[in-house]
Amino acid sequence: xxxxxxxxxxxxxxxxxxxxxxxxxxxxxxxxxxxxxxxxxxxxxxxxxxxxxxxxxxxxxxxxxxxxxxxxxxxxxxxxxxxxxxxxxxxxxxxxxxxxxxxxxxxxxxxxxxxxxxxxxxxxxxxxxxxxxxxxxxxxxxxxxxxxxxxxxxxxxxxxxxxxxxxxxxxxxxxxxxxxxxxxxxxxxxxxxxxxxxxxxxxxxxxxxxxxxxxxxxxxxxxxxxxxxxxxxxxxxxxxxxxxxxxxxxxxxxxxxxxxxxxxxxxxxxxxxxxxxxxxxxxxxxxxxxxxxxxxxxxxxxxxxxxxxxxxxxxxxxxxxxxxxxxxxxxxxxxxxxxxxxxxxxxxxxxxxxxxxxxxxxxxxxxxxxxxxxxxxxxxxxxxxxxxxxxxxxxxxxxxxxxxxxxxxxxxxxxxxxxxxxxxxxxxxxxxxxxxxxxxxxxxxxxxxxxxxxxxxxxxxxxxxxxxxxxxxxxxxx
Ligand code: NAD
Numbered sequence: 001x002x003x004x005x006x007x008x009x010x011x012x013x014x015x016x017x018x019x020x021x022x023x024x025x026x027x028x029x030x031x032x033x034x035x036x037x038x039x040x041x042x043x044x045x046x047x048x049x050x051x052x053x054x055x056x057x058x059x060x061x062x063x064x065x066x067x068x069x070x071x072x073x074x075x076x077x078x079x080x081x082x083x084x085x086x087x088x089x090x091x092x093x094x095x096x097x098x099x100x101x102x103x104x105x106x107x108x109x110x111x112x113x114x115x116x117x118x119x120x121x122x123x124x125x126x127x128x129x130x131x132x133x134x135x136x137x138x139x140x141x142x143x144x145x146x147x148x149x150x151x152x153x154x155x156x157x158x159x160x161x162x163x164x165x166x167x168x169x170x171x172x173x174x175x176x177x178x179x180x181x182x183x184x185x186x187x188x189x190x191x192x193x194x195x196x197x198x199x200x201x202x203x204x205x206x207x208x209x210x211x212x213x214x215x216x217x218x219x220x221x222x223x224x225x226x227x228x229x230x231x232x233x234x235x236x237x238x239x240x241x242x243x244x245x246x247x248x249x250x251x252x253x254x255x256x257x258x259x260x261x262x263x264x265x266x267x268x269x270x271x272x273x274x275x276x277x278x279x280x281x282x283x284x285x286x287x288x289x290x291x292x293x294x295x296x297x298x299x300x301x302x303x304x305x306x307x308x309x310x311x312x313x314x315x316x317x318x319x320x321x322x323x324x325x326x327x328x329x330x331x332x333x334x335x336x337x338x339x340x341x342x343x344x345x346x347x348x349x350x351x352x353x354x355x356x357x358x359x360x361x362x363x364x365x366x367x368x369x370x371x372x373x374x375x376x377x378x379x380x381x382x383x384x385x386x387x388x389x390x391x392x393x394x395x396x397x398x399x400x401x402x403x404x405x406x407x408x409x410x411x412x413x414x415x416x417x418x419x420x421x422x423x424x425x426x427x428x429x430x431x432x433x434x435x436x437x438x439x440x441x442x443x444x445x446x447x448x449x450x451x452x453x454x455x456x457x458x459x460x461x462x463x464x465x466x467x468x469x470x471x472x473x474x475x476x477x478x
Pocket of ligand 1: 012016068069070071072073082242243258259260261262263264265267272273274275276277314
């Protein structure tokens with residue numbers, strides 16, 4: 001018997017959760033349910049995180065969380081409970097299988113069967129944003145080596161456990177050489193440890209286009225957070241309906257399972273929503289807690305029900321579907337099919353075994369870090385980069401000389417183009433003339449000179465080399 005935390009959520013949440021629990025309990029799931037309240041009511045009672053402290057304690061104690069969709073109220077101040085839960089509990093891996101159910105659910109992609117593994121904690125989702133000048137705002141994209149290693153290893157271990165043949169990595173490392181570059185580099189390193197699994201890398205733009213057009217070319221796809229967020233919805237949608245896909249959020253200690261869709265408030269209380277997405281989340285949960293026989297039984301009964309043409313409104317199609325049913329009738333049809341297997345769709349068989357749990361991450365020894373210079377970001381409303389360079393040169397020290405100015409990344413000094421459009425946000429790079437190491441004291445002196453010269457320095461970024469390798473981007477055009 002495994003104790004799990006259940007939240008019925010908002011909108012269609014309670015209906016699809018009741019349907020899901022009814023099915024898995026009828027299939028023999030050995031679970032004890034502890035229910036908590038999260039979402040709209042908690043938000044509106046004045047708790048901006050949508051969850052009470054006692055509920056966190058329950059989730060952390062039980063470690064397994066089955067969550068229905070919730071409504072995040074419109075308006076300022078309400079934090080997304082999903083993002084908070086993933087990060088608080090260290091649920092670094094978001095697993096979203098997207099498989100078409102042709103010819104029973106209409107799709108342009110009859111042989112699609114992909115699993116998107118999305119990094120769940122970092123990237124642009126740190127929510128670290130600042131307005132820096134009148135004209136420019138910034139969002140920090142943070143990618144870590146532990147984050148990359150954990151998610152990439154998870155993708156390969158998932159492929160191994162579920163007998164998948166290939167893992168593809170999507171990044172934009174032709175542009176983001178440091179952040180996406182690290183993700184790609186770690187992918188190449190870890191892929192070597194799995195010679196039995198094919199691996200490949202695609203630049204995200206053409207990779208996404210290929211996935212939307214020819215999804216059968218892919219198997220498991222691993223990618224950073226934002227790309228995974230967008231593309232997993234695309235992948236789910238093109239299988240036939242977002243209402244069919246479930247998702248697992250896996251961490252070293254805890255795991256959360258859900259549908260990928262939202263709370264569909266307009267459909268609430270009508271017994272019409274499709275419970276399949278949450279049911280798919282629950283099937284992944286059963287596999288995760290080692291009840292693979294129950295997971296298999298539920299999945300095959302669900303496939304048989306889809307195959308029987310017993311469909312909720314979202315996938316109902318005249319000529320293909322046989323019977324339009326509500327949420328509870330659909331659940332009952334799945335229960336009636338427990339023990340049956342699909343005849344046209346491929347029946348599943350899950351190997352006996354427990355959760356796919358990876359060893360705890362062990363930190364590597366730190367590299368040798370050397371300070372090579374500084375980028376000083378300056379707020380300046382002039383338009384001539386040469387004029388700005390003239391002012392900046394007054395700040396220079398013997399050890400730190402102005403070597404470059406960029407505006408929105410493009411080099412404008414020395415030898416910029418007059419055609420380049422410039423904002424009021426300038427990155428001004430100071431390094432030693434001969435590539436020597438500099439000191440933080442030099443940087444403090446440089447900034448002090450900026451004050452004396454009335455230059456508005458808004459932030460600095462230190463320029464480092466790690467183990468002798470320069471670890472910062474050049475100016476575009478440099
Ligand atoms: P949504 O996913 O709730 O609905 C999008 C469309 O899909 C609607 O037309 C809806 O009727 C349909 N749909 C969704 N699930 C369905 C199902 N199971 N069966 C049949 N049809 C279904 O997205 P939205 O309207 O953008 O968001 C509504 C609320 O859900 C918002 O408050 C949003 O913040 C929240 N949300 C929550 C989660 C979550 O808790 N994981 C995820 C996404 C959105």
